[in-house]
Amino acid sequence: MPPAEPVLVARDVVRRFGYRPVLAGVSFTLAPGEALMLVGPNGAGKTTLLRVLAGLLRASGGTIELRGNVGMVAHYSMLYDALTARENLRFFGRLHDGRSAGRADALLEVMGLTAVGDQRVGSFSRGMTQRLAIARALLSDPDILLLDEPLTGLDDASLAKVVDVLGGLRARGRALLIASHQLAELMGVITSVGVLARGRLQAVEPVGGRGVDAITARYREVVRGA
Amino acid sequence: MREILRGALAIAAKDLAIEWRTKTAFVSSMTFAVLVLAVLFFARDPTVVGAVDVAPGSLWVTFTFAAMIGLNRAFLLERENRAMDGILLTPVPRAAVFVGKLLANLVFVGTVEAVSLPLFILFYDVSIGRGLPALVLVIAIATVGFVALGTLLSAMVVRTRFAELMLPLLLLPFLVPPIIGAVQVTASILAHRPLSEVAGWLKLLTAFDIVFLTVCTLLFERTLEE
Numbered sequence: 341m342p343p344a345e346p347v348l349v350a351r352d353v354v355r356r357f358g359y360r361p362v363l364a365g366v367s368f369t370l371a372p373g374e375a376l377m378l379v380g381p382n383g384a385g386k387t388t389l390l391r392v393l394a395g396l397l398r399a400s401g402g403t404i405e406l407r408g409n410v411g412m413v414a415h416y417s418m419l420y421d422a423l424t425a426r427e428n429l430r431f432f433g434r435l436h437d438g439r440s441a442g443r444a445d446a447l448l449e450v451m452g453l454t455a456v457g458d459q460r461v462g463s464f465s466r467g468m469t470q471r472l473a474i475a476r477a478l479l480s481d482p483d484i485l486l487l488d489e490p491l492t493g494l495d496d497a498s499l500a501k502v503v504d505v506l507g508g509l510r511a512r513g514r515a516l517l518i519a520s521h522q523l524a525e526l527m528g529v530i531t532s533v534g535v536l537a538r539g540r541l542q543a544v545e546p547v548g549g550r551g552v553d554a555i556t557a558r559y560r561e562v563v564r565g566a
Numbered sequence: 567m568r569e570i571l572r573g574a575l576a577i578a579a580k581d582l583a584i585e586w587r588t589k590t591a592f593v594s595s596m597t598f599a600v601l602v603l604a605v606l607f608f609a610r611d612p613t614v615v616g617a618v619d620v621a622p623g624s625l626w627v628t629f630t631f632a633a634m635i636g637l638n639r640a641f642l643l644e645r646e647n648r649a650m651d652g653i654l655l656t657p658v659p660r661a662a663v664f665v666g667k668l669l670a671n672l673v674f675v676g677t678v679e680a681v682s683l684p685l686f687i688l689f690y691d692v693s694i695g696r697g698l699p700a701l702v703l704v705i706a707i708a709t710v711g712f713v714a715l716g717t718l719l720s721a722m723v724v725r726t727r728f729a730e731l732m733l734p735l736l737l738l739p740f741l742v743p744p745i746i747g748a749v750q751v752t753a754s755i756l757a758h759r760p761l762s763e764v765a766g767w768l769k770l771l772t773a774f775d776i777v778f779l780t781v782c783t784l785l786f787e788r789t790l791e792e
Binding site: 394395396398409410411412414416417418419420421422423427431432434435436437476477480 | 572573576577580583584587588643646647648649651652653654655656657658791
């Protein structure tokens with residue numbers, strides 16, 4: 341079977357803030373069913389890369405080809421505290437299209453939030469908010485899901501739920517790009533690891549049969565050599 | 567066009583639902599309006615200056631500053647949890663965001679004006695009589711222009727550190743011509759003089775609306791870029 345056409349192709353993506361280049365030429369591809377974990381030191385440009393790919397920031401150079409629609413989960417929720425979980429999803433769904441608003445109840449169910457669907461988001465715990473943020477990102481049934489630190493601050497139950505949902509998405513052929521420091525928790529989800537340092541993707545390697553320790557050692561080696 | 571309208575209505579409905587639930591801006595604006603009307607009424611020496619002489623100025627000072635409270639809050643809703651990113655990740659046209667915010671602001675400011683106007687008539691004991699439709703028309707014409715400009719500037723300043731201070735600083739200089747015009751027309755109506763005497767001011771108010779509705783709609787997209 342021929343390899344699947346990539347749904348995301350980034351070529352020499354550059355992003356400068358003033359004269360300071362945060363991304364200095366990032367190139368990679370992402371295929372359906374692939375989950376690339378983006379690791380790198382703080383300030384390496386992981387968040388900037390995700391924001392550029394999502395179209396929230398304009399690239400200063402390079403090209404980005406997207407074949408499919410994009411959803412994004414950031415380390416902020418993009419939700420309204422004064423609205424209930426259901427109202428938030430229906431609002432963002434209406435902005436996508438009429439059908440997406442109808443997915444609100446199904447997504448609340450998937451994320452285990454049906455019981456609190458009519459509670460205001462302002463009263464939610466970090467874990468509940470993050471699960472709802474993922475539901476918001478899934479409203480348009482995206483082909484590519486960009487996730488920025490999706491597991492930070494989650495308790496065990498929420499973490500297990502999020503990891504389970506991400507694994508399910510990958511199994512259904514969605515492409516995932518996950519910026520995170522929580523390698524061990526995501527080992528069951530990711531298919532490859534990319535090391536972003538000094539504004540460049542220094543290495544992209546498949547997980548293969550390697551464990552957390554081997555990948556971590558390789559990551560340190562790449563960062564030292566960058 | 568249909569897409570813009572659909573998105574705009576969803577955004578306006580969401581803003582008004584949040585305001586209805588929290589009533590933060592409305593209560594602040596109304597408290598402010600009542601205080602300003604009362605202070606300006608009692609500030610004059612009634613043996614020297616008649617209430618009707620200061621009434622037009624008092625009305626427009628009240629409307630302008632009470633509206634500013636609502637305009638200031640318009641985009642602060644989106645700053646919370648960076649909800650604007652969530653909107654920008656949907657395919658909704660950028661113009662829909664502006665039109666939606668404008669509609670919500672017009673409803674908000676219109677409500678504040680509708681509640682303030684009877685208080686104004688009561689405080690200043692002005693006899694409007696058959697001039698009421700004309701006064702309502704002038705209020706509507708003047709409000710559209712300054713709310714359009716206020717909506718644009720609110721989006722511009724929301725990411726600055728002193729957003730609530732910056733909005734009046736930027737907005738008030740632009741408002742000098744339309745507010746003078748509105749005061750002149752209001753004075754004419756309260757004096758039961760024909761509107762034809764102030765046709766020039768009415769044309770200025772209409773021109774202000776057309777120019778700033780067009781310019782603000784065209785420029786709005788630029789305010790969303792980081």
